[in-house]
Amino acid sequence: MDYHNPAECLALLNRLHPVNVDECQGALSAIVCGLLEAMPPPNQHLEVLEAAREQIAFVQDEYARRYAAHPLPPDSEENKTLLTVVALWQALARSYAHIARRDAASGTLEEQGPLLMQRRMHYTGLALLEYLRAHRAVPAGMWADLHECFVVAEQSGRIRVRVNEPRNEVWKAQSALEAYIAVLLIELANPYARSERELQLVCDWATRFAPYCDIGHELDPARPTAYGLDLAMDHALRPVGMLKRVDTVRSFDGTRLASQIQAMFAHLKSGATPASLGLGSDCPIDLARRLLVSLYRPWGLASAGRRFPRRGARGTTSLCGDWLAIGYHVEGRIFEQPRAFSGPKSLRSDISLMTFGERAEEAAPPASLQEREQAAERLGFAGVRWQVADQSVSGFRLRQLKEHERLEHHQLIGICPPDGEHYLLGQISWLMYRADGIMEAGVQILPGLPKVVAARVVTLMAGNRTPYSQAFVLPEVSALKSPPSLVLPHGWYQANRVLELVIDQQLRQVRLLKSLSHGPNFDQVSYEDVAPVR
Incomplete structure (x- = not known):
């Protein structure tokens, strides 16, 4: 197989079967790298890359599932998988950049300029995002590479031109600027604190909401907590108060996005489904609400700062x-x-x-x-x-x-x-x-000094013989506005459920009120006493 020949590469794409993911990934990588080395005519090179996009996206997603569920140690076996995925994204970004540079003299693909810039930005961003997905620190130079894409697109004057983008499920189109903003939004969403499912939704929503944000030249010194970025630095957005006033600094404006998130939340409260709002066909409504609340400030307002200094x-x-x-x-x-x-x-x-x-x-x-x-x-x-x-x-x-x-x-x-x-x-x-x-x-x-208690659900059957389970009680901490709460095994919380507790050999019945926090192994809930048990 001659991976330097565009015609043979197109024929191979038609024969690839995505069921064999490893074989498919190897062939796709060989096609991208082979054409990058051979540098065929720009129009033929572009044709192959565009034809391969859907297959590459599918295979890369399947590979990423192998390491996205938990933080990935650099010395683990699956680290090779991460590097393989990143290498293909970076090869794609370089390919589109080379096509644009080689076509600059002839101008054959002049009309495709916005597409070449959007694709380069998109794939450069995906290479960076793989490290966030793996819960790994972003390697030095990757943010600088993304900023370089922005500078090139900005200088072209066509950074805001939208092109066809089937991977964008809501808009079906995207500009180079929107691809850039989407990566910035994902980084703002505290990705190291997200589970695999949450982070995937954040990535989808960043693409969905990027058109409501903008990058400008003017910083507002009256808003030091607003976000900006320095294109000459190797990092993402920072509060304006932390940036120097230099020519390479840009401002980030998410005020329109704040209004959009508010409207989305109002629609969810009134009964709309996440799918009808473009938030995902398989996104539960409670998860959609929780994520929107957590993203409202960083995406739409400004840096919150730390409530308690470190x-x-x-x-x-x-x-x-x-x-x-x-x-x-x-x-x-x-x-x-x-x-x-x-x-x-x-x-x-x-x-x-x-x-x-x-x-x-x-x-x-x-x-x-x-x-x-x-x-x-x-x-x-x-x-x-x-x-x-x-x-x-x-x-x-x-x-x-x-x-x-x-x-x-x-x-x-x-x-x-x-x-x-x-x-x-x-x-x-x-x-x-x-x-x-x-x-x-x-x-x-979790505020307060915990105490172990025994807990079980009160049933209507006489002579409840259900074993007790270990739980914890936390006292009220008025200074932190933290009410008294119970910490129960995951899945126990139901509003108004009545539990029987044994605290210091004393029986109590309590009614569960509101969920305060939860995780994969616990539910923290507020409660009230029902009546003393005699």
Whole structure:
């Protein structure tokens, strides 16, 4: 097969079968790289690239699924897959750039100039976005490459000209400027804090909403939290207050997008479906609402700044993500069915409470944090040590010290601050591997000192014998406007559901009110007392 011949490449495209993804990806890469090396006539080169677009998009998406579900370590086997995907995107971007440069003298493809610029911008952006998808730091130079595409398109005077773009499901068209803005919006959406599904929606919505944003020349010094960017720097948008007043600086305007997001949210509240609004045919309405709320400020208004400033910190912290291990570290003992439970007791409970018909003497739980840590090691509940990079009132930025248990976005974890004696509850805010292979994680602390409680759902059947499950109660923290709450296993929350709790051997019934937060392994909810149980 001669991958330097456009006619043979077109014939091969008709024979490729996407079922064999690896074979298809290899052939497509060979076609793109072979033509880039041979540099055939620009019009023939462009014809092959355009004919291959749908197949390339499908195969690349299938490859990306192999590493998009969890943060991808640089030394993992699937890192080769990431590099393969990025290499093809970059080869496509270079191909369209070469076609534009080689055609500049003859002008044969003069009318295709806007398309060549949009395609180059699109593929340069996709190469960068793969690192966000893999929750990896963007390599040096990739933002600079994207800015270079913008400069070339801006100088042409046709950066706003829309061209046919079937990959844009709503508009079916896109300009080079809109392709550029879409990448900027995705970076603003805190991609390292998104699950695979959420990030895919963010990417789709960025393409959907890019036409409502603009890039200008005038910075507004009266709005230091508004966004801008320096085309000479290797990074994305920054608050205007952080940028120097130089010729390469541009302003970012998302005010029209803010109004659009408000309108979308109003339509969802009035009963419209996400599909009818162009937000995705398979997007649940509750997820659409939640994502719109989280994107409203960064996309439509300005940088929010930090509610609580970070400060440098030293030391290490212990972190655990197993549900029962969290309870052990919080309470200093393994969760057991309360004595008030009238159902069949566990084997462990039988052994620990009775010996030959008499009550056995129970061992007191470890008193100090050090003793609890040592006991946890013996029980298999030991936490993993992380280095504290910095911290604020609301959480920590951590760096891994060694291999750790796999964490998920928004997962509930237990964490002991470097200077603390008690474990707190936290939620994983974001995860990212740095270029040197070190994982960083953001942890948001759930306010209040947690306490382990036993919980079960109240049923209408007499003599409820359902076993209790471990849960946590958090007190009100008025300074942070945080109400008292329960932290329950994932899936337990239903509005107005009544639970029976055992707290300090006292029975209580509570009604669940509102969801405050949730993740793959927990629901945090507000509640109210129903009535004392006698």
